[in-house]
Amino acid sequence: MPESAVTLKDVARRAGVHPATASRALNVETRLLVSEETASRVLAAATELGYRPNAVARSLRTRRSHSIGVLIPDLNNPLFPPMVRGLADRLELHGYVALIGNTDGDEGRERRVYEQLRARHVDGYALATARLRDPLLADAARSGVPVVLMNRIAADDSFPSVTVDNDAGVRLVVQHLVALGHRDIACIAGPQDVSTGLARYRAFRSAMTGAGLDVPDSRVTFARAFSIEEGYRCARDVLAANDRCTAVAAGNDMLAVGCYLALDEAGLSCPADVSVVGFNDMPFIDMLRPPLTTVAFSHYQVGAHAADLLMERLNGASGPAKVIYVVPRLVSRGSTGPRS
Amino acid sequence: MPESAVTLKDVARRAGVHPATASRALNVETRLLVSEETASRVLAAATELGYRPNAVARSLRTRRSHSIGVLIPDLNNPLFPPMVRGLADRLELHGYVALIGNTDGDEGRERRVYEQLRARHVDGYALATARLRDPLLADAARSGVPVVLMNRIAADDSFPSVTVDNDAGVRLVVQHLVALGHRDIACIAGPQDVSTGLARYRAFRSAMTGAGLDVPDSRVTFARAFSIEEGYRCARDVLAANDRCTAVAAGNDMLAVGCYLALDEAGLSCPADVSVVGFNDMPFIDMLRPPLTTVAFSHYQVGAHAADLLMERLNGASGPAKVIYVVPRLVSRGSTGPRS
DNA sequence: TTGTAGGCGTTATCAC
């Protein structure tokens, strides 16, 4: 296989036409401008020479890089790889490639990666890092680059977004626990500056009220991050309050795992003493002991939908931003049982 | 506000110099060619205007894209995200960005993604997908693009590579099991067409022999993939052979997890009836029940080292290919116990 | 239907 030094000019020469004609023949959009016969001659020459168009030169000319910047808060969180897969798979169908950046939830790093990607002239962004009020989003909006939000959405509906229906998910959680006889239910809420944290917390309060149950302040703690460590810390706090809750609704699976650790430490058994419910049904969470009851939805679909919304935008659609809510379902496993 | 349409020409005009001079002033490498005074004038103009160099145009001219293609067999496997992080973090220090492609272990897909990245003129590749004898590698070698291998290496040492020391790791495993009194040890080996599968299997045989222990064929099964499903299938086979092994050494953690399932199904307890050891110490594996005894090493470091080797190559180093072996250690957890 | 020409933004290579 020869070096990819084969250029359009080479193909043209081989086919006995002008480079411009070769270009037209090779581009699907403009092929109809060229005679059937020369077109096939050019195509033949191209394959013979192993011609690969130079994407860089093309980008410079067309001002489209056919690449999408993707910002992920934490690629180590198993929730995100499937989302990235869904996004990248779908983008690939349209000839786009994803540039993935990890931000560690750090605002400065987020900004740096964003600018890096911008310098590479990505055609759009898919952000899984959105905070409810996010200066980065404001900038992005101003710059006019298409942006879609995954998993987390913004406070206003100005961006096309894909997220799980957090309200519905939390309702399922509370219903499940209530059906098992639980009335004293604690909440380990996620960070309140991102939509998933806030929406689930609010939904929890509202679902509890709807069930005629009280939520004293001592039964709510707020995690500063969706991490195992924070789940552990918060669960300890709740347990220390010592008001005998029989179930815990965690803001996501990571927090639930932290909760497991705290229960272990306190010598409490799950679900015999305390039931635990998570959110996300992330990979491997069913392998824990006990397997975690949680709210499931297709992470892959979130990414795939996000790609679709982005493609719409890139193709010039410009109506109001669509917000897609993926439907969740409760997966009942071993971490929840009847009230003791 | 539209894209930062501010170009080098704008900066030059504002600074009252020729674009070429502005270019020299802004490029660290060539700044010394320009007078101190004009340099600072150009820099000032650049910041005032918010100039961002156009990476695409620069690539076209310099034939360097400052991007690296990364091929991952399965991003959903928690082993890989930390490796990608290590790689990307290190690359970023040098102004490079990683384009990540997922291959699903599928050869066709792998080829497609590779070509896609090539069309984008990546400056090099980091491959975590290498088979021992890999046609893709042959092509890559011929094309002259720098390539490094992560985690899996090739049959010959012709590529700079980073991998865990599989031999040492497996020796630790066998020593550990033998010290616990086990003599009847089964092996669930990974695919033999990749280095991790083959090296660990061979090391197992050799370590067993070294310990004076026999390895009948009935105690070895070969997984067709490093997946939970295959681990389950293989473990069932081994158990069906019914020759009372008391320990299982799995080719990696995924296979070990599959082994857990088969043991559960057979009504056997781990570690009371059968001890299980994995390899990789992948994230979350310590949260299983029982927590898996396994061989640990820094996944992040593998990626980081790979980036370093790649940078060396990109900077023109051309000696024989270095192969870095990361040192493993055994992490003893709850899945191994004394021979029953 | 095909050829011509110009330029996307940057940098390398000349002169001055």
Next chain:
DNA sequence: GTGATAACGCCTACAA
């Protein structure tokens, strides 16, 4: 030291 000029590979009015 700085300016001029010419590419890098491709696309697209416009002309023929």
